[in-house]
Amino acid sequence: xxxxxxxxxxxxxxxxxxxxxxxxxxxxxxxxxxxxxxxxxxxxxxxxxxxxxxxxxxxxxxxxxxxxxxxxxxxxxxxxxxxxxxxxxxxxxxxxxxxxxxxxxxxxxxxxxxxxxxxxxxxxxxxxx
Amino acid sequence: xxxxxxxxxxxxxxxxxxxxxxxxxxxxxxxxxxxxxxxxxxxxxxxxxxxxxxxxxxxxxxxxxxxxxxxxxxxxxxxxxxxxxxxxxxxxxxxxxxxxxxxxxxxxxxxxxxxxxxxxxxxxxxxxx
Numbered sequence: 001x002x003x004x005x006x007x008x009x010x011x012x013x014x015x016x017x018x019x020x021x022x023x024x025x026x027x028x029x030x031x032x033x034x035x036x037x038x039x040x041x042x043x044x045x046x047x048x049x050x051x052x053x054x055x056x057x058x059x060x061x062x063x064x065x066x067x068x069x070x071x072x073x074x075x076x077x078x079x080x081x082x083x084x085x086x087x088x089x090x091x092x093x094x095x096x097x098x099x100x101x102x103x104x105x106x107x108x109x110x111x112x113x114x115x116x117x118x119x120x121x122x123x124x125x126x127x128x129x
Numbered sequence: 130x131x132x133x134x135x136x137x138x139x140x141x142x143x144x145x146x147x148x149x150x151x152x153x154x155x156x157x158x159x160x161x162x163x164x165x166x167x168x169x170x171x172x173x174x175x176x177x178x179x180x181x182x183x184x185x186x187x188x189x190x191x192x193x194x195x196x197x198x199x200x201x202x203x204x205x206x207x208x209x210x211x212x213x214x215x216x217x218x219x220x221x222x223x224x225x226x227x228x229x230x231x232x233x234x235x236x237x238x239x240x241x242x243x244x245x246x247x248x249x250x251x252x253x254x255x256x257x258x
Contacts, residue, residue, distance in 0.1 A: 003243055018147055018156060025154025027147060030210040042238060075243050076233040077226050081159040083234040097206050104205040105212040109171060114132055114204050 004035055008080040015082055019047060021094065022071050022085040028096035029104040031058075033082065045070050047084060064098075064127045066090035091122060100124045133164055137209040144211055148176060150223065151200050151214040157225035158233040160187075162211065174199050176213060193227075193256045195219035220251060229253045 007015055014032045021028055031049040033041065037057055040048040047068035051058040061067030072085040088094025088102075097104040099120060106118035136144055143161045150157055160178040162170065166186055169177040176197035180187040190196030201214040217223025217231075226233040228249060235247035 001241065003238060003241055006243060016145060016159065018159065020154075020156055025149075027149055027156065027212055030145065030147065030205060073238040074234040075236040075238070076159060077228050077230075077235070078233070079236075079243075081233075083156055099206050101206075104207070104210075105203040106206070107204040107208075109132060109202040109204070112130065112132055114135060114208075 001039065004039060006079060007035075007038070007075065007082075008078065009035065010080070014050060014052075015080060017047075017049065017082045017084060019068060019084045019086050019096065022087055026103055027105055028068075028086065028088060028094070028102070031060075038082065041070055041084070042073060047086060061090060064090065064095070066095050066127075068096070093121065095121050095127070098124060098128075100127060130168065133168060135208055136164075136167070136204065136211075137207065138164065139209070143179060143181075144209060146176075146178065146211045146213060148197060148213045148215050148225065151216055155232055156234055157197075157215070157217060157223070157231070167211065170199055170213070171202060176215060190219060193219065193224070195224050195256070197225070222250065224250050224256070227253060227257075229256060 017031050017033050019028045034050040037048045037050045047060040049058045067089050068086040070084050074083040088096050100122045101118050107114040108117045146160050146162050148157045163179040166177045166179045176189040178187045196218050197215040199213050199215050203212040217225050229251040230247050236243040237246045
């Protein structure tokens, strides 16, 4: 598919991906995709990443049920970063982070320290049974 | 500085960075920082990236005048991605992209093609004189 060929994949065949909540604009998480993951994401309308640690496709929500429904795919000027507009399903409000928080970006630099400022919405132990 | 040590720098000593407009929530761009770039960003309150192509610090706006004022720095759960909340200065509305557009993510996947959907706000030739 031509639109996949137009992406500048890195030396490992990956592209960085930002997931942004469509309604709030919140940046939920950052991950990576292979060509296969991105093709599946576009076809299925749900986020499929590539887990570098587990070295396999990662169907977001496969364990937690916190699936990301994808409304829009965007590409940057250099064609080497993808932005997804998503709905974070499976919990209200949405939980994108494995710590049980809304967003993975819950630590703010304050007084020279990273401080967790966003609440845990659900105990991770009850998310990953 | 301890907060810099807590970041998981990649093998090249870099961390990926997402710049998000504080007022609108728009994701403006994605770039990389070295430890020095991130320390400068926090100290100066303006975005300083590391240009991988030019292999040097890149004071965002150094040529264009389109400086990013930084209001907040956030770190993700894995401590390997930084999110900046910024005001994109130098033009109204803000221009973050070297193509003269508001955001670098101006291409949307539609009908199996990447289509540029956001307007050029200023001719790049008049930005980079």
